Amino acid sequence: MATIPITTRGAEKLKAELQRLKTVERPAIIQAIAEARAQGDLSENAEYEAAKDEQGFIEGRIIEVEGKLSAAQIIDPTSLDAGGRIVFGATVDLEDEDSGTKVTYQIVGEDEADLKFGLINVSSPIARALIGKEEGDVAVVQAPGGVRRYEIVGVKYI
Numbered sequence: 001m002a003t004i005p006i007t008t009r010g011a012e013k014l015k016a017e018l019q020r021l022k023t024v025e026r027p028a029i030i031q032a033i034a035e036a037r038a039q040g041d042l043s044e045n046a047e048y049e050a051a052k053d054e055q056g057f058i059e060g061r062i063i064e065v066e067g068k069l070s071a072a073q074i075i076d077p078t079s080l081d082a083g084g085r086i087v088f089g090a091t092v093d094l095e096d097e098d099s100g101t102k103v104t105y106q107i108v109g110e111d112e113a114d115l116k117f118g119l120i121n122v123s124s125p126i127a128r129a130l131i132g133k134e135e136g137d138v139a140v141v142q143a144p145g146g147v148r149r150y151e152i153v154g155v156k157y158i
Helices: 008-037 046-071 125-130
Strands: 004-007 072-075 091-096 102-108 119-121 138-143 146-156
Touching (some): 004 008, 004 046, 004 102, 008 046, 102 125, 119 125, 125 146
Parallel strands (some): 004 072, 102 119
Antiparallel strands (some): 091 102, 091 146, 138 146
16 A cells, blocks of 8 residues: 555544544444343334444544555654755645735645635645745646646745
8 A cells, every 4th residue: 555645733623533432432322232232122223223323434434544644654843854855744825916915834644634714735736736836946736726836935944
């Protein structure tokens, strides 16, 4: 299995989710199944069926998170020394050349990406256009709305 890049923050979030699934949600659903089973006939017991479906979802998510963590290559952005180049984990300040709008993005793994918080997936078009560039360079991004040009104003490893 190929390694999946993830920041230390992203790995901690996955570990916390796994802990919650195993210690809170799994025991709660086991209890719900036991209560539904105690009600008698299982063939027409909607609570039992719903609880079993939920158990399947939880167990599937546990397997998925464990798999992601086992394949994760954890990268601490604060320990990077890329000489000002944009790499995975870097935080980048950009200015749109057309509108002058300034944005800040951090390049993160797939599971961490959340545009509302400025976290972009390493495989997204904008991240692919930024990787390897330095402050002062211009990144040309093929966006759904057309070609966008961003000047790289700053690169930080935080």
